[in-house]
Amino acid sequence: xxxxxxxxxxxxxxxxxxxxxxxxxxxxxxxxxxxxxxxxxxxxxxxxxxxxxxxxxxxxxxxxxxxxxxxxxxxxxxxxxxxxxxxxxxxxxxxxxxxxxxxxxxxxxxxxxxxxxxxxxxxxxxxxxxxxxxxxxxxxxxxxxxxxxxxxxxxxxxxxxxxxxxxxxxxxxxxxxxxxxxxxxxxxxxxxxxxxxxxxxxxxxxxxxxxxxxxxxxxxxxxxxxxxxxxxxxxxxxxxxxxxxxxxxxxxxxxxxxxxxxxxxxxxxxxxxxxxxxxxxxxxxxxxxxxxxxxxxxxxxxxxxxxxxxxxxxxxxxxxxxxxxxxxxxxxxxxxxxxxxxxxxxxxxxxxxxxxxxxxxxxxxxxxxxxxxxxxxxxxxxxxxxxxxxxxxxxxxxxxxxxxxxxxxxxxxxxxxxxxxxxxxxxxxxxxx
Amino acid sequence: xxxxxxxxxxxxxxxxxxxxxxxxxxxxxxxxxxxxxxxxxxxxxxxxxxxxxxxxxxxxxxxxxxxxxxxxxxxxxxxxxxxxxxxxxxxxxxxxxxxxxxxxxxxxxxxxxxxxxxxxxxxxxxxxxxxxxxxxxxxxxxxxxxxxxxxxxxxxxxxxxxxxxxxxxxxxxxxxxxxxxxxxxxxxxxxxxxxxxxxxxxxxxxxxxxxxxxxxxxxxxxxxxxxxxxxxxxxxxxxxxxxxxxxxxxxxxxxxxxxxxxxxxxxxxxxxxxxxxxxxxxxxxxxxxxxxxxxxxxxxxxxxxxxxxxxxxxxxxxxxxxxxxxxxxxxxxxxxxxxxxxxxxxxxxxxxxxxxxxxxxxxxxxxxxxxxxxxxxxxxxxxxxxxxxxxxxxxxxxxxxxxxxxxxxxxxxxxxxxxxxxxxxxxxxxxxx
Numbered sequence: 001x002x003x004x005x006x007x008x009x010x011x012x013x014x015x016x017x018x019x020x021x022x023x024x025x026x027x028x029x030x031x032x033x034x035x036x037x038x039x040x041x042x043x044x045x046x047x048x049x050x051x052x053x054x055x056x057x058x059x060x061x062x063x064x065x066x067x068x069x070x071x072x073x074x075x076x077x078x079x080x081x082x083x084x085x086x087x088x089x090x091x092x093x094x095x096x097x098x099x100x101x102x103x104x105x106x107x108x109x110x111x112x113x114x115x116x117x118x119x120x121x122x123x124x125x126x127x128x129x130x131x132x133x134x135x136x137x138x139x140x141x142x143x144x145x146x147x148x149x150x151x152x153x154x155x156x157x158x159x160x161x162x163x164x165x166x167x168x169x170x171x172x173x174x175x176x177x178x179x180x181x182x183x184x185x186x187x188x189x190x191x192x193x194x195x196x197x198x199x200x201x202x203x204x205x206x207x208x209x210x211x212x213x214x215x216x217x218x219x220x221x222x223x224x225x226x227x228x229x230x231x232x233x234x235x236x237x238x239x240x241x242x243x244x245x246x247x248x249x250x251x252x253x254x255x256x257x258x259x260x261x262x263x264x265x266x267x268x269x270x271x272x273x274x275x276x277x278x279x280x281x282x283x284x285x286x287x288x289x290x291x292x293x294x295x296x297x298x299x300x301x302x303x304x305x306x307x308x309x310x311x312x313x314x315x316x317x318x319x320x321x322x323x324x325x326x327x328x329x330x331x332x333x334x335x336x337x338x339x340x341x342x343x344x345x346x347x348x349x350x351x352x353x354x355x356x357x358x359x360x361x362x363x364x365x366x367x368x369x370x371x372x373x374x375x376x377x378x379x380x381x382x383x384x385x386x387x388x389x390x391x392x393x394x395x396x397x398x399x400x401x402x403x404x405x406x407x408x409x410x411x412x413x414x415x416x417x418x419x420x421x422x423x424x425x426x427x428x429x430x431x432x433x
Numbered sequence: 434x435x436x437x438x439x440x441x442x443x444x445x446x447x448x449x450x451x452x453x454x455x456x457x458x459x460x461x462x463x464x465x466x467x468x469x470x471x472x473x474x475x476x477x478x479x480x481x482x483x484x485x486x487x488x489x490x491x492x493x494x495x496x497x498x499x500x501x502x503x504x505x506x507x508x509x510x511x512x513x514x515x516x517x518x519x520x521x522x523x524x525x526x527x528x529x530x531x532x533x534x535x536x537x538x539x540x541x542x543x544x545x546x547x548x549x550x551x552x553x554x555x556x557x558x559x560x561x562x563x564x565x566x567x568x569x570x571x572x573x574x575x576x577x578x579x580x581x582x583x584x585x586x587x588x589x590x591x592x593x594x595x596x597x598x599x600x601x602x603x604x605x606x607x608x609x610x611x612x613x614x615x616x617x618x619x620x621x622x623x624x625x626x627x628x629x630x631x632x633x634x635x636x637x638x639x640x641x642x643x644x645x646x647x648x649x650x651x652x653x654x655x656x657x658x659x660x661x662x663x664x665x666x667x668x669x670x671x672x673x674x675x676x677x678x679x680x681x682x683x684x685x686x687x688x689x690x691x692x693x694x695x696x697x698x699x700x701x702x703x704x705x706x707x708x709x710x711x712x713x714x715x716x717x718x719x720x721x722x723x724x725x726x727x728x729x730x731x732x733x734x735x736x737x738x739x740x741x742x743x744x745x746x747x748x749x750x751x752x753x754x755x756x757x758x759x760x761x762x763x764x765x766x767x768x769x770x771x772x773x774x775x776x777x778x779x780x781x782x783x784x785x786x787x788x789x790x791x792x793x794x795x796x797x798x799x800x801x802x803x804x805x806x807x808x809x810x811x812x813x814x815x816x817x818x819x820x821x822x823x824x825x826x827x828x829x830x831x832x833x834x835x836x837x838x839x840x841x842x843x844x845x846x847x848x849x850x851x852x853x854x855x856x857x858x859x860x861x862x863x864x865x866x
Contacts, residue, residue: 075833078848079841081769082787109834298773298785324848336514337728338774344733345778352731354515400508401542408512415511415757418851 004429005032007047008390010055012039013410014062014382015360017368022382023406028052029060031388034429035377038384055392058423059409062380063123063389064328065366068225068267068288068317070128071139071152072097072106074113078324085231085297090162093321097130097155098164106135114142119419120327123389123427124370124379125150126225126265126288126317128198131157131167131176133183144193147432149376149389153198153225154183156213160203173209177216184220192428194375195220201227202238202251210255217262223373224257228266228276228287231299235271249276249285259283263372267317270294270302277303280312286369287314289361291334293322301342304335305350308357315366316358328366332358332414355411392424393417437862438465440480441823443488445472446843447495447815448793450801455815456839461485462493464821467862468810471817488825491856492842495813496556496822497761498799501658501700501721501750503561504572504585505530505539507546511757518664518730523595526754530563530588531597539568547575552852553760556822556860557803557812558583559658559698559721559750561631564590564600564609566616577626580865582809582822586631586658587616589646593636606642610649617653625861627808628653634660635671635684643688650695656806657690661699661709661720664732668704682709682718692716696805700750703727703735710736713745719802720747722794724767726755734775737768738783741790748799749791761799765791765847788844825857826850 012027022039030037030047043052073093080092100106117125125143127150129136136154143150156176158167168175180197187195197213199205205213217224229235229248238248245251249272252258260283267288272280280287289302307314316331317323323331332355339352353361367380370387377387397420398412413421425433445460455472463470463480476485506526513525533539550558558576560583562569569587576583589609591600601608613630620628630646632638638646650657662668662681671681678684682705685691693716700721705713713720722735740747749764750756756764765788772785786794800813803820810820830853831845846854858866 075835077833078845079837081844081848082785105834112834292770295770295774298777300777301774337725340731341728341734341771341774341778344731345774352515400510401538401545402508404512411514412511415514420853 006051006053007031007043008053008055008060010058010060010392011406011409012060012382013406015356015364017364017381017383019357019360021356021359021407025406026056029382029390031426031429034388036382036384036386036388039382059393059395059413061391061393061410062363062367062382063391063425063427064121064362065124065315065369065380066122066318066326066328067126067265067286067315067366067369068290069125069320069326071110071113072100072130073321075109077321081296081324088297094162094165098162100130100132100135103134103138106132106138110135110139110142114146117148117326118146118433119422121391121422122326122328123148123391123425124367126196126369127152128155128225129153131155131165131179133179133186136183137186140187140190140193144190147192147427147430149192149370149379149427151194151196151223151225151373153196154180156180156199156209157204158209159206171206171208173206173212176209177212180213180216184216184222194373195222197222197224199226199257202248203234203241210257214256217257221374223263225265225267226252228252228269229271230268231297232271247273247276247279249279253279253283259285263369265369267319268294268299268302269307270300272303277306277310277312280307281310284313287312288317289314289335290317290319290323291331291338292325293319295334295338296324297322301338301346303350304339304353313365313368314361315369316362327418328362329414329417332362335361355414359410359414388426388429390426391422393421394423395421397421439484439486440464440476441486441488441493443491443493443825444839444842445493445815446839448789448797450797450814450816452790452793454789454792454840458839459489462815462823464859464862467821469815469817469819469821472815492826492828492846494824494826494843495796495800495815496824496858496860497554497795498557498748498802498813499555499751499759499761500559500698500719500748500799500802501723502558502753502759504543504546505533505563506754508542510754514729514757521730527595527598531595533563533565533568536567536571539565539571543568543572543575547579550581550759551579551866552855554824554855555759555761556581556824556858557800559629559802560585561588561658562586564588564598564612566612566619569616570619573620573623573626577623580625580860580863582625582803582812582860584627584629584656584658584806586629587613589613589632589642590637591639591642604639604641606639606645609642610645613646613649617649617655627806628655630655630657632659632690635681636667636674643690647689650690654807656696658698658700659685661685661702662704663701664730665704680706680709680712682712686712686716692718696802698802700752701727701732701735702740703733705736710739710743710745713740714743717746720745721750721799722747722768723750723752723756724764724771725758726752728767728771729757730755734771734779736775736783737772737786746798746801747794748802749795760851761795762847762850765795768794788847792843792847821859821862823859824855826854827856828854830854
């Protein structure tokens, strides 16, 4: 279906790029060529001839962005949550990921995932997958068909992992690099689904593999995602593996894979110290804050206030299956809640996140990453020029004894809504639900 | 409708009173005279003539107990969550509670609450309400009609609160005591709905009011609920008000209102020190752990492992509207998650809660309170003699690519289920949903 021009009417609620929350009851939201042409209290004369779709009494918000999630872990989400991280990886995550060598299993599992995601409030995603190129392409096909927008990463791993998930033998990064190049060549056919380089994390990639990935990145101009400072044992391990690095982020930077001109996401940043935070900010690296996963895996609570104050670009991630919920509404609520616990238990001076801030992070905050990459506009706001991602929410089932302001309805939706309340969804101007 | 005798067949999942999780696929659960007669792998000969209801492939678990929640706060749940506790009380909680002097408003708001609770997995509740006797009786009527089981408390407050919520003038506890006696006399008509004394907390009740409540308690043999050690400012305030007390719990004890022979619930216990924990254990006082509320209101994380190790009877509470979710499944998941953050940030030696422990707390743990009170049996297990509260869960919508064990299905239900998955519900042997 081609992108068309139209106008939606409803109760608009969005953050401007500056972070300020705007609300407009019964407002008009104009889509032109897949992009927002802005919001208006009355129908502007110049758009009067466009088709008008009336969502009276419904909330209309920008689509949400999940800046960090693992597609192959969806199948076992909300299982084994009592395990410690290492045991969880060994008994749940790695055995499950190994199954994606079987394309029929991948089809079954990834179909369930994509069907689920279509019904939720997210419109954009950054996925980790596995090392298996055919399964990665299968997922990208399914995503493309769904109309959702995503970056999808074939994982690179050539050390410190189970044999059946290691690409190539000892000191032979070429297997992983060849597979990566092959995968990239297959990705040209998509409109809404783009490749992103995905070395799992420092411990799982040899120096040779990182060197090859840096070359591939320059050749194909690809963005990159990985993990950073998620838990203390991991950080100690990286220090052992990279004694020359000042911190974990510096280990990526010394491998020429830490932002700068290249759009880059680092998930977690729970234990990033001031130096690392400064480096993230200087390099414009996006931090993907994954509050629920950080609780489930006993990692800790990321210093979100300090990341914001330092100017680190920030979005939210579900991190399924470290997190169990796909909806970024849940990540917003979790982010607020654990930021309050951080203040109560770690540092009284770090102000908790507000509703407006969490909503910004889950919309324009994470959506900005797409504006950095080639082929997409920025997402997550209704300001003119943003990609037209809009979610229509019927919140009558959440009503109370009294009429609420638009801002209060948004708060209730963030804390209490589920898929039942998502009535429709537009991505890049196309209705996908 | 009278209680009848029958048998349910399905995938049974429950904790024994000891805390051990039992699972039985396709098992038989027998109800006799509103109580469990036990679970059986085959249909026992002696019950072969009873009606059999087949819930093949569905989970059957004991009803959940919400050991602490505020009925009048349901109307503004998930609103104003960015406010600090004191500001939240002044701008949200107290003004809303004052409206329950208007019986029509109470009817509208309490009807929404009870309709919602009928659809969820909880079968038992301990409610705080407001000071207004007609509204309290209205709620009790609605609850009785719903078939749910509850303790409902008319709140006592004669100091340190807004004028329009203060019962009587300065140094005149008689207004509150008279209203309390009047209310108790009106409670004789219920089968499933019982009164519980509910002084809001130490700061809101004069010494005279506490003396009168202790007398009423002895006269009518009523259980009691209140708040304990929720946040640090509150504790400092109590220390100021009761300089003679060793701790907050001791302040209740010196007023002869801290357990012993009388079934008693204290909500929160976030900052209970070792002395207070020992006192809770010695007096057999139930602690109601409200993990989400403690996060939302920036209170902190209760030392659940220490409470358990000390032998304090423990259950879970939603604490709406400090918490925003009514389901005790959510409280189970939250309790596990924040116990992991407590280990990560406060004390590495305090082991996080397991799924089995959290499930126990939300079922037999809190349900034990009902076994302590007159007129009810214990609830929350299928061991013989427990009140027959059973929830039928259709979890097919939560299925993954592979068949799961019963224990894993339970874990997924705890983290991911919502009202859509609750197919039916029995309370004291009567089907209420």
